[in-house]
Amino acid sequence: MFENGLLNLTNWAGNVIMPTLAGLFFAAAIYRFSKAHPYSHLSWAGFAALMCSGLLRALEAFAQQAGPNDPDRYWISILTLVNWVGNVMLPLYGVIQVVMMILHSAGVLERMTIGDAWVRNLVAAMMCFGLSGLLRLAEFWIQNGTAGVR
Numbered sequence: 001m002f003e004n005g006l007l008n009l010t011n012w013a014g015n016v017i018m019p020t021l022a023g024l025f026f027a028a029a030i031y032r033f034s035k036a037h038p039y040s041h042l043s044w045a046g047f048a049a050l051m052c053s054g055l056l057r058a059l060e061a062f063a064q065q066a067g068p069n070d071p072d073r074y075w076i077s078i079l080t081l082v083n084w085v086g087n088v089m090l091p092l093y094g095v096i097q098v099v100m101m102i103l104h105s106a107g108v109l110e111r112m113t114i115g116d117a118w119v120r121n122l123v124a125a126m127m128c129f130g131l132s133g134l135l136r137l138a139e140f141w142i143q144n145g146t147a148g149v150r
Contacts, residue, residue: 014056022049058084086135094128097121 025046032039065080066073101121 010056011060014053018049018053018056022046022053025049082135083139086132086139090128090132090135094125094132097125097128101125 023046025042029039029042029046032042059077066076070076098121104121
């Protein structure tokens with residue numbers, strides 16, 4: 001009973017209150033922007049409130065893949081999170097780094113940054129794609145490890 005109440009409180013806070021607060025933060029940021037005052041902290045607070053809601057929903061989806069009495073529930077949740085980061089987020093971030101490298105090498109962002117940032121973007125992209133590949137390789141080995149080594 002206590003667990004149900006805690007779950008409902010968490011769902012209400014994450015799915016109702018945080019998006020509502022995000023709207024207020026964004027409205028306050030627009031108001032401050034219109035008055036030529038600093039507004040970035042309010043806009044970042046709005047994005048953070050939306051991220052709380054999104055992360056809560058993602059963790060709910062990861063945790064519901066196994067039954068409530070399954071002893072591997074936490075392991076399956078962590079494995080799903082690692083798969084999502086390795087197979088979705090890292091390649092996406094790598095593509096963003098490749099785009100940034102192209103923009104930096106073309107001189108589009110020359111006035112915004114100082115130095116040769118395209119090298120940093122290239123290395124970051126290579127690291128993202130490399131780590132994603134290693135995670136996929138480890139996942140393949142774990143899934144096929146139960147059949148034994150041939």
